[in-house]
Amino acid sequence: MTDLSTSGAAAPRGPHSSSLLVQDANTRKRNAAESRFRLYGVIAIAIAILALFALLGSILYNGSSSFRQAFVVLDVYLDPAKLDKDGTRDLEKIAKVSTFGYAPLIAAAFETKFEDPEIGVEGLSAKNAAKLISKEGPAELRRYVLANPDMIGETVQFEFLASGRIDGYYKGRVTMETAKLDKNVSPEQLQLADQLKEAGVLAIKFNTGFLTRADASENRPEAAGLGVAILGSFYMMIVVLCLALPIGVAASIYLEEFAPKNWITDIIEVNISNLAAVPSIVFGILGLAIFINFAGLPQSAPIVGGLVLTLMTLPTIIIATRASLKAVPPSIRDAALGIGASKMQAVFHHVLPLAAPGILTGTIIGLAQALGETAPLLLIGMVAFVRDFPSAPPEGFFDPAAALPVQVYNWTQRSDPAFVERASGAIIVLMVFLLIMNAIAIVLRRRFERRW
Amino acid sequence: MSAGLVILIVLLIAFVGFFLGRTRAYKSAGGDIRKLHSRPNYYGLTVAIYAAVPALLFTILWLLLQPLYIESQVSKMIDAVDIPDGGSLDLVMTDVRRISDGLDVAVNAGTMTEDQIATMRADLSDLRARLGEVGIAVASDVQQNVLDAAREYRKLSTKLQIAMSVIVIGLSLAGAFISMMRIQPDYRARNTSEHAIKALLILSSFVAILTTLGIISSLLFETVHFFQLYRASDFFFNLTWNPQFRGGSDLGILPLLWGTLYVSFVALIFAVPIGLLAAIYLSEYASKNVRSFAKPAIEVLAGIPTIVYGLFALITVGPLLRDYFAQPLGMGNSSSSVLTAGIVLGVMLIPFVSSLSDDVINAVPQAMRDGSYGLGATKSETIKQVILPAALPGVVGAVLLAASRAIGETMIVVMGAGAAAKLSLNPFEAMTTITVKIVSQLTGDTEFASPETLVAFALGLSLFVVTLGLNILALYIVRKYREQYE
Amino acid sequence: MYDAPNLEKTVDQKEFKITADNVQVFYGDTHAIKDVSVQIEDNTVTAFIGPSGCGKSTFLRCLNRMNDTIDICRVEGNILLDGENIYDKKVDPVQLRAKVGMVFQKPNPFPKSIYDNIAYGPRIHGLTRNKADLDIIVEKSLRRGAIWDEVKDRLDQPGTGLSGGQQQRLCIARAIATEPEVLLMDEPCSALDPIATAQVEELIDELRQDYSVVIVTHSMQQAARVSQKTAFFHLGNLVEYGETSQIFTNPIDPRTESYITGRIG
Structure with a gap:
């Protein structure tokens, strides 16, 4: 109080005559403002971290169950009367029996199971019981028979995927109540599933198929896997690595070590920094217009995806490479030039090896970015439903394939809620890959970081 | 012989040439490498470069020009009557290409022989069905003229393919041979190969320019095409977006632009204060422990792919906002909404804003802080009244960069904002953005030459121009700002 | 209500404005200031001299706790301002720095107008009730900073646009404005x-009438010109402290003599 009243500009000693040990009102007010401001900062940090945890938590919560899957183990009698009426074991004839022809075998297997007094629900026929098995089941059985025609007539123990609804029942997605309203599953089927689980016929296991299988159609989410997508992403990463790394390093070496200071160099530099900020979707348009429509490369092919991602990754790699080239002190260049090395030798023999860890780190981070990129791939046709694995490189680069992030998007567009779980599971897989790549980059940086 | 194989052969020639060149240099000096001008490896390298580089550049050029040439030759064979109503020459040519490819596939699969193809008549053999068997879908029944064109197409491409193989391999061998002949002890092999390498380095750095040119030309070319089919003034000023399958679409950009700006605005309202405050807290207040935890955590947010944010919007934030805010407030029933996309986009932008602000704040010289503390200012007073005003241009630049990011972001809005083009103020309503429509127009089943598809290129060009403009402005502001303190 | 302590203080002030007692400063593991005790008088210019890295600036920054802004810096011992320990837990450095102003090596005007530069201190400390008061303070400070005539017509222009000497006088005026x-x-x-140096030195001499001024300088001539008391620091120790005339003409410690005659430094 006294401070304010005596704050006339005249008295030099006026304003601060109070003791230092006592905070005056004004200081108290200012300190309160200080702690308020500090609190805003804490809140901001808290929101950011909370958002991170919510993001990761929601994905883990929704997706972790996709790594578990209900399987049903059945003894299937491969009835010759149905599969090979002539008994000739002629493969072509056997192949004529379509997938539908195999469904009764599974029903028959349930018939056998019903002989057990513990198993069986009133009003549930064997045919309806067979709907516990994924629609993929008969197809798998058929594939097995075509591969082993000698087994016809034998009884084979077979592990089937349970259908998506049954699987969902054990993951809390489907309940008795929802089953009543659902035309794809009935409460009786769920009761039977419980009995089978009791009897050890139905078991929840780790779902390797999620990582190895190809995508599956709308009505069999339980069979959908990431195999093609992982392979497709892998192919694209190979393309990106083989193109972006050499081109990026070459461009950086030129710009950092050789380029004269003139307008052409300026244009290149401006170009690179602007390319880094071009929306990714625009690169997709470029890929569609140039690589597919103009150059005639096939749609959905990893080569096109790889090319588009290469162009997107280049600025990242160039910026990282230039930074690490710049970090090599000029004395190293002078030393090499001083003993008669050419400029090119100085760069390739001395500067480049010293900059290599930084370049590698930048490249891995660029690859990680490319791996998660989705939008441009949508435009070059990678949303297509691809069931066949691409063949081995180099032809495989031109075969249709999916990509991990696009597969996620694809699955979110489907109506069956089981695909939400799959999509989240696919994200977990994607994040694990990214985590590994970033960890490698961090280790590389820690290990080889050099301070001059 | 496929292009891949040709390239492989060229590389092989270069590889062998390297060793031959090295040996030849060694021999020419009589085994005493001190007599050589350069080290033997450089002689080998020269041979390899001569063998590979001209041949490979020629291959690329050939591969780019070949389709143009074939197209121009073959399209002459198509008469106006062969073009169905509502179609275009482009579409027919697409069919020609497909049929030609299909024939190739059929031959490889063994379902057709070359003789069959040569004598085949479109009206007799059900070509469409047979191509369908090998997995090639053709839009309509095949006309005789089209079949002829396809046959010609096949013939020409095979012929040109062979011609290319011969020329390229010849070029490669000739290059290797010429450079081999030039090898003698005082041949300046190092200088030659270094010049060649430097040329390659320069070429690589031009990829950036080529990419930009590619982007601009592909956008511009199809946009001009679009404006020939659709009035530009309608595109820019029409207030409705309503594409139809059968023509007569309304393709006004304004509702999309509105959605884009609205979502971006919400995102920035969320991200800028949080990002800025987080950066301030971390650089001015946080203890070492807090910093070592919070900084990487925020950086992790930056490393997460946008598809993850998209899924987060779709399965978590959207339903949450709908169930706890939109429905109780009676403001809508849609889980995808401007707010959903905006908030998630905002979360994505937090690390972006915070790291840019961090740079900007740290660029303010310490002397400025000392000056303020020396006068008895508190930290927050120093930040609010000295550092932030001093850093303002930098912060503005950062916000512009973030805005450009938000406007160009695709996956989050595709999965979070919805698909309905609306001019509405209600943030709980689903709206759509430019990027969403680019995706939907280019992944749909409409034919490529229709305005409904081509509009995506016009949208893309608008997007490119806006984001580029924002970026250039932002970079200019930030650079000016930095110069001030350097 | 503050009468009683004020009385006590006036007694103290006559004697010493600042009393430092066995002050130690550590930068991490480095012992930067060793056992320094010094008494600084009011209405006096006290000069700290010594070779580079001798700790004179560090010690100066202890006097208004500017070292608090450096994380690794630790201060031990007592520094009393008007008999109150400024390192006491209850002391708010913000309040302290309002009483003990500081001018830095490099002129550091804020990127604001000249007016706002001066008004910054009075505003944050709440010294004025209205714009008119503030105008008075600004003018008075600029006058006392001997820069009023040069800037009175362009108060709304940025302080960063002034010349180096003007900027420094602006910074001094800014420090004075918080009284x-x-x-x-x-x-x-x-x-x-x-030339700018001469102007600033002249200003320092005038300021002595109202303030206790402590100046760190590496120029012995400057110390001789402007100060009444001089302290000589060497390797973190206070070697000698006394009347400026005595230090420069008749130093007691051989190290002081070596420095003054130019043998160390």
Whole structure:
């Protein structure tokens, strides 16, 4: 109080005559403002971290169950009367029996199971019981028979995927109540599933198929896997690595070590920094217009995806490479030039090896970015439903394939809620890959970081 | 012989040439490498470069020009009557290409022989069905003229393919041979190969320019095409977006632009204060422990792919906002909404804003802080009244960069904002953005030459121009700002 | 209600404005200031001299706790301002720095207008009730900073546009505007040309009437010109402290003599 009243500009000693040990009102007010401001900062940090945890938590919560899957183990009698009426074991004839022809075998297997007094629900026929098995089941059985025609007539123990609804029942997605309203599953089927689980016929296991299988159609989410997508992403990463790394390093070496200071160099530099900020979707348009429509490369092919991602990754790699080239002190260049090395030798023999860890780190981070990129791939046709694995490189680069992030998007567009779980599971897989790549980059940086 | 194989052969020639060149240099000096001008490896390298580089550049050029040439030759064979109503020459040519490819596939699969193809008549053999068997879908029944064109197409491409193989391999061998002949002890092999390498380095750095040119030309070319089919003034000023399958679409950009700006605005309202405050807290207040935890955590947010944010919007934030805010407030029933996309986009932008602000704040010289503390200012007073005003241009630049990011972001809005083009103020309503429509127009089943598809290129060009403009402005502001303190 | 302590203080003030007692400063593991005790008088210019890295600036920054802004810096011992320990837990450095102003080596005007530069201190400390008051303070400070005539027509222009000497006088005026009791100056002329230096030195001499001024300088001539008391620091120790005339003409410690005659430094 006294401070304010005596704050006339005249008295030099006026304003601060109070003791230092006592905070005056004004200081108290200012300190309160200080702690308020500090609190805003804490809140901001808290929101950011909370958002991170919510993001990761929601994905883990929704997706972790996709790594578990209900399987049903059945003894299937491969009835010759149905599969090979002539008994000739002629493969072509056997192949004529379509997938539908195999469904009764599974029903028959349930018939056998019903002989057990513990198993069986009133009003549930064997045919309806067979709907516990994924629609993929008969197809798998058929594939097995075509591969082993000698087994016809034998009884084979077979592990089937349970259908998506049954699987969902054990993951809390489907309940008795929802089953009543659902035309794809009935409460009786769920009761039977419980009995089978009791009897050890139905078991929840780790779902390797999620990582190895190809995508599956709308009505069999339980069979959908990431195999093609992982392979497709892998192919694209190979393309990106083989193109972006050499081109990026070459461009950086030129710009950092050789380029004269003139307008052409300026244009290149401006170009690179602007390319880094071009929306990714625009690169997709470029890929569609140039690589597919103009150059005639096939749609959905990893080569096109790889090319588009290469162009997107280049600025990242160039910026990282230039930074690490710049970090090599000029004395190293002078030393090499001083003993008669050419400029090119100085760069390739001395500067480049010293900059290599930084370049590698930048490249891995660029690859990680490319791996998660989705939008441009949508435009070059990678949303297509691809069931066949691409063949081995180099032809495989031109075969249709999916990509991990696009597969996620694809699955979110489907109506069956089981695909939400799959999509989240696919994200977990994607994040694990990214985590590994970033960890490698961090280790590389820690290990080889050099301070001059 | 496929292009891949040709390239492989060229590389092989270069590889062998390297060793031959090295040996030849060694021999020419009589085994005493001190007599050589350069080290033997450089002689080998020269041979390899001569063998590979001209041949490979020629291959690329050939591969780019070949389709143009074939197209121009073959399209002459198509008469106006062969073009169905509502179609275009482009579409027919697409069919020609497909049929030609299909024939190739059929031959490889063994379902057709070359003789069959040569004598085949479109009206007799059900070509469409047979191509369908090998997995090639053709839009309509095949006309005789089209079949002829396809046959010609096949013939020409095979012929040109062979011609290319011969020329390229010849070029490669000739290059290797010429450079081999030039090898003698005082041949300046190092200088030659270094010049060649430097040329390659320069070429690589031009990829950036080529990419930009590619982007601009592909956008511009199809946009001009679009404006020939659709009035530009309608595109820019029409207030409705309503594409139809059968023509007569309304393709006004304004509702999309509105959605884009609205979502971006919400995102920035969320991200800028949080990002800025987080950066301030971390650089001015946080203890070492807090910093070592919070900084990487925020950086992790930056490393997460946008598809993850998209899924987060779709399965978590959207339903949450709908169930706890939109429905109780009676403001809508849609889980995808401007707010959903905006908030998630905002979360994505937090690390972006915070790291840019961090740079900007740290660029303010310490002397400025000392000056303020020396006068008895508190930290927050120093930040609010000295550092932030001093850093303002930098912060503005950062916000512009973030805005450009938000406007160009695709996956989050595709999965979070919805698909309905609306001019509405209600943030709980689903709206759509430019990027969403680019995706939907280019992944749909409409034919490529229709305005409904081509509009995506016009949208893309608008997007490119806006984001580029924002970026250039932002970079200019930030650079000016930095110069001030350097 | 503050009468009683004020009385006590006036007694103290006559004697010493600042009393430092066995002050130790550590930068991490480095012992930067060793056992320094010094008494600084009111209405006096006290000069700290010594070779580079001797700790004179560090010690100066202890006097208004500017070292608090450096994480690894630790201060031990007592520094009393008017009999109150400024390192007491209850002391708010913000309040302290309002009493002990500081001018830095490099002129550091804020990127604001000249007016706002001066008004910054009074505003944050709440010294004025209205714009008119503030105008008075600004003018008075600029006059006392001996820069009023040069800037009175362009108060709304940025302070960064002034010349180096003007900027430094602006910074001094800015420090005066908060009505401090002590003014610390850390090599205020090292970035200035001779003419600007002369102007600032003249200003320092005038300021002595109202303030206790402590100036760190590496120029012995400057110390001799402007100060009444001089302290000589060497390797973190206070070697000698006394009347400026005595230090420069008849130093007691051989190290002081070596420095003054130019043998160390």
